[in-house]
């Protein structure tokens with residue numbers, strides 16, 4: 345198929361083009377990994393990124409000058425949905441939705457030239473060094489220090505919950521460069537090569553058996569001044585802007601639809617006591633409830649998309665999308681486990697530990713429990729549900 349099939353903005357042909365692309369181009373090994381609900385390996389993901397880049401659709405929401413296509417939010421949402429339903433992995437949002445757009449807005453010309461083409465080619469992986477052991481929701485409490493020493497800054501401190509840091513080429517780091525004024529005023533934003541001497545990455549294995557995040561330690565790490573983004577002590581503004589770039593994606597409609605399709609697949613293929621799970625009243629009631637929630641979420645997100653397309657600035661009410669979308673993923677994963685019943689029990693300690701010699705299972709049953717535990721993080725990462733509630737209470741409802 346031709347890459348310019350994506351140039352239409354008519355939603356139906358556009359959807360068809362994405363569907364055809366994923367059907368034809370998704371490598372079979374990656375398709376199988378995702379169909380089993382397993383974590384793709386870095387080489388599988390990098391090969392997929394490069395495939396998408398070759399067809400010009402790895403960063404389609406970026407401007408054309410930087411390798412994008414300037415797609416609208418509506419197009420992006422259709423793209424994400426068809427990718428998910430076609431069995432493709434979720435793309436690395438930190439690299440493509442966060443640091444890329446940040447560099448476009450705040451990076452120097454030299455930083456843009458150095459990093460944006462590499463990211464758009466699919467060959468560079470980034471991670472996000474914000475959270476620390478005592479600075480998560482209260483991010484401004486962060487303690488990692490950066491002290492100027494000639495034409496370098498010297499980083500000292502540690503980060504935690506850094507997603508996929510063990511695979512990343514680069515990390516963007518928030519570090520304290522001043523103690524004067526409010527805590528937010530003394531923070532700077534750095535780009536750090538993960539190969540720099542003094543960086544230690546320690547993966548954390550979760551209850552699900554996967555190492556999806558890490559601790560990252562900085563021991564006198566020397567970072568050239570050219571890798572400071574924006575001005576010293578102005579990092580907070582940049583840090584806060586990150587989420588703006590992907591606010592509408594936070595509803596995670598595509599990932600919810602992927603879960604809905606998976607639950608349906610299991611429910612129609614399993615029987616208990618001679619009855620298909622899909623025909624059991626308890627299952628039907630819960631499935632219908634979740635489908636209704638998903639439809640409501642989609643309609644709600646659609647209203648935001650329309651407002652944004654009309655040039656309106658979206659306010660703090662977007663927090664609702666993150667809260668609802670992340671909780672709904674958890675509910676799908678819970679329903680999946682209940683639909684599978686005893687089959688959802690991990691097959692072996694090796695499987696639970698994510699070891700390579702764990703027996704492979706041909707469908708989603710082998711990973712259902714792990715994925716249920718993994719989904720627990722959705723209402724925490726990117727701002728907890730309690731914090732979203734606070735935002736809505738204070739800034740939307742003026743309580």
Ligand SMILES: Cc1cc2nc3c(=O)[nH]c(=O)nc-3n(C[C@H](O)[C@H](O)[C@H](O)COP(=O)(O)OP(=O)(O)OC[C@H]3O[C@@H](n4cnc5c(N)ncnc54)[C@H](O)[C@@H]3O)c2cc1C
Nearest residue numbers: 472473474475479480481505506507721724725726728730
């Ligand atoms: C899967 C996953 C991936 C992540 N990836 C990254 C990453 O790549 N990079 C990164 O920097 N960080 C990452 N994080 C960290 C994430 O941003 C933090 O976990 C999150 O901001 C919460 O911070 P905390 O863990 O320190 O919890 P805390 O802020 O200590 O919160 C603990 C509990 O107290 C509640 N709470 C805190 N403050 C308030 C308040 N004011 N009002 C009401 N309740 C409150 C919280 O909701 C929570 O329930 C990730 C987390 C997860 C789960």
